[in-house]
Amino acid sequence: xxxxxxxxxxxxxxxxxxxxxxxxxxxxxxxxxxxxxxxxxxxxxxxxxxxxxxxxxxxxxxxxxxxxxxxxxxxxxxxxxxxxxxxxxxxxxxxxxxxxxxxxxxxxxxxxxxxxxxxxxxxxxxxxxxxxxxxxxxxxxxxxxxxxxxxxxxxxxxxxxxxxxxxxxxxxxxxxxxxxxxxxxxxxxxxxxxxxxxxxxxxxxxxxxxxxxxxxxxx
Amino acid sequence: xxxxxxxxxxxxxxxxxxxxxxxxxxxxxxxxxxxxxxxxxxxxxxxxxxxxxxxxxxxxxxxxxxxxxxxxxxxxxxxxxxxxxxxxxxxxxxxxxxxxxxxxxxxxxxxxxxxxxxxxxxxxxxxxxxxxxxxxxxxxxxxxxxxxxxxxxxxxxxxxxxxxxxxxxxxxxxxxxxxxxxxxxxxxxxxxxxxxxxxxx
Numbered sequence: 001x002x003x004x005x006x007x008x009x010x011x012x013x014x015x016x017x018x019x020x021x022x023x024x025x026x027x028x029x030x031x032x033x034x035x036x037x038x039x040x041x042x043x044x045x046x047x048x049x050x051x052x053x054x055x056x057x058x059x060x061x062x063x064x065x066x067x068x069x070x071x072x073x074x075x076x077x078x079x080x081x082x083x084x085x086x087x088x089x090x091x092x093x094x095x096x097x098x099x100x101x102x103x104x105x106x107x108x109x110x111x112x113x114x115x116x117x118x119x120x121x122x123x124x125x126x127x128x129x130x131x132x133x134x135x136x137x138x139x140x141x142x143x144x145x146x147x148x149x150x151x152x153x154x155x156x157x158x159x160x161x162x163x164x165x166x167x168x169x170x171x172x173x174x175x176x177x178x179x180x181x182x183x184x185x186x187x188x189x190x191x192x193x194x195x196x197x198x199x200x201x202x203x204x205x206x207x208x209x210x211x212x213x214x215x216x217x218x219x
Numbered sequence: 220x221x222x223x224x225x226x227x228x229x230x231x232x233x234x235x236x237x238x239x240x241x242x243x244x245x246x247x248x249x250x251x252x253x254x255x256x257x258x259x260x261x262x263x264x265x266x267x268x269x270x271x272x273x274x275x276x277x278x279x280x281x282x283x284x285x286x287x288x289x290x291x292x293x294x295x296x297x298x299x300x301x302x303x304x305x306x307x308x309x310x311x312x313x314x315x316x317x318x319x320x321x322x323x324x325x326x327x328x329x330x331x332x333x334x335x336x337x338x339x340x341x342x343x344x345x346x347x348x349x350x351x352x353x354x355x356x357x358x359x360x361x362x363x364x365x366x367x368x369x370x371x372x373x374x375x376x377x378x379x380x381x382x383x384x385x386x387x388x389x390x391x392x393x394x395x396x397x398x399x400x401x402x403x404x405x406x407x408x409x410x411x412x413x414x415x416x417x418x419x420x
Contacts, residue, residue: 004308011305016296075337076290077302080351083267083286084309218271 001086005094012071013098019067020102023060027106030056031113043117046184050177053110058140058169060106062162064099065144069152088214095145096209100137107133121184128183135198136176142205143168149216172201220244221266221282221359221390226275228261235261237414239275245282245358246388248381252398252419253411259394260289262411263361266392285310285357289364291344292351295337299328299347302336303354312356322353326376341368349377352384360384362393366401378404 013019034052035043042048072078082091108126115121144165151161175194182191221243228236235258243249253259264270266277267286293302300319307314323329326346331339339347345368352360366374381391381404395401398408410419 008305008308011301012294012297015301016294071294071296075293075295076288077292077294077306079264079267079269079286079288079290080292080306081309083269083284085283085311086309215271218269 002090002093005086005090006097009068009094009098013068013102016067016071020105023063023102024106024109026063027056027060027110028113030059031110035117044120046181047177049114049118049121050180050184051173053107053114053180054136054173054177056110057103057107057136058166058173061099061103061137061140061144062165064102065095065141065148066161068095068099069148082217088217089210091217092142092145092209092213096138096141096206099141100134103137103141104133107137125183129180132176132179132183132198135195135202136172139172139198139202139205140169142202142209143172146205146209146212146216149213153216171197221279221284222277223262223266224276224278226262226265226277227273228258228265228270229273234414236265236272239414239416241409241416243359243390243392245390246385247390247406248385248404249390249392250398250401250405250408251392251394251411251416252396252408253394257411258414259411260363262416263363263392263394264288266359267361279359282358283310283356284359284361285352285355286361287348287352287363287365289367291336292348293336293344296335298335299323299332299350302347303351306351307355310355310357312354315354319350319354322350325380326350327373342370342373345369346373346377349380353380358389360389360391360393362391364395365393366395366397374400 030052038048069078072081082088111121111126111129112123115123147165147168148161151164175197178194179191179198222241224240226236226239227234239262251259251262261270263286265272267284268277269286269288294305297305303319304314323332326349328343328346328350331343336344336347345365348362348365366377369377378401381393384391393401402408408419409416
């Protein structure tokens with residue numbers, strides 16, 4: 001059933017009015033803004049490149065999650081999907097996997113742009129950074145889904161989604177950025193405390209999502 | 220059978236359902252009527268478990284429910300077929316192209332097949348809801364205002380299809396404001412008033 005749900009999410013994502021294109025366009029626009037707003041020497045600073053990278057990813061994650069639920073709510077298929085006999089946690093996992101993949105595509109595009117911008121960054125670094133992207137994306141998306149569902153309930157105003165999401169996201173962004181910078185300098189992933197924090201975050205957020213998705217969706 | 224026992228549901232201080240108990244046997248057509256805001260949609264939402272109840276118990280005894288709310292129940296960017304494939308996969312039904320083509324013809328949706336659902340008229344979207352019900356496995360069909368925006372011919376077709384469901388020992392529970400139009404097909408009519416329900420016919 002999980003594969004079937006993943007297939008459904010992909011079909012909806014692909015056929016939804018260039019959704020992926022809009023998000024990629026947003027990511028690239030932010031990069032171009034960075035390129036034109038900073039002196040060229042700053043663009044060699046791994047800290048700046050890394051922080052921009054994760055800020056763009058966090059904004060993109062909000063759009064990916066919001067668009068997905070908005071599509072389901074727009075023409076009212078939401079009730080039909082979530083009243084089906086499928087277990088709630090399978091919906092959560094299917095969304096998590098598909099959106100993680102969407103973020104990976106965006107990360108690849110940003111990285112491609114970085115490699116054009118800075119000769120010290122090469123595409124081959126992607127293989128080293130792939131586990132970091134994967135773990136960070138899982139944490140970010142799980143958290144985004146949980147916070148979106150909490151803030152989209154009848155009693156809470158939806159503008160609170162980014163307001164609650166960003167403070168909770170900060171530890172993920174700081175540690176992802178730290179690992180990203182270290183990798184840029186040392187050419188390998190070597191920051192154990194940050195890796196452990198990221199792993200704990202992703203594990204906790206996935207467990208919370210699996211446990212509470214069904215309850216939150218009915219609110 | 221599908222049953223609700225001592226059901227309570229409120230929205231802030233508005234107590235919509237109060238101590239509501241009802242059983243829905245299989246193989247029946249059940250009409251739910253009531254004024255605006257009386258709780259018809261809330262009852263259907265609770266029975267389908269799309270809304271959490273405050274107190275009480277809903278028991279479906281292993282029977283499958285299929286709830287079509289008063290919204291369009293589609294993903295706007297998909298076609299009728301793609302949308303239906305998603306729904307059938309969720310309700311553990313194999314998509315059968317032959318059955319699909321047969322009902323598309325019966326519901327007169329042939330010319331709408333290539334269009335995105337967001338471009339369909341309200342009436343055709345209503346027909347698409349019936350098509351989803353026809354191509355999916357369930358025991359209880361919950362319909363919220365299923366006859367709005369339909370022309371007379373389409374209403375007749377929908378009535379016939381609802382009777383067909385009954386002949387297959389399935390139960391259709393629908394809410395409507397035009398009870399005089401559908402009393403001929405309904406086996407029982409329930410009126411929701413002041414949060415409680417009573418059998419009026």
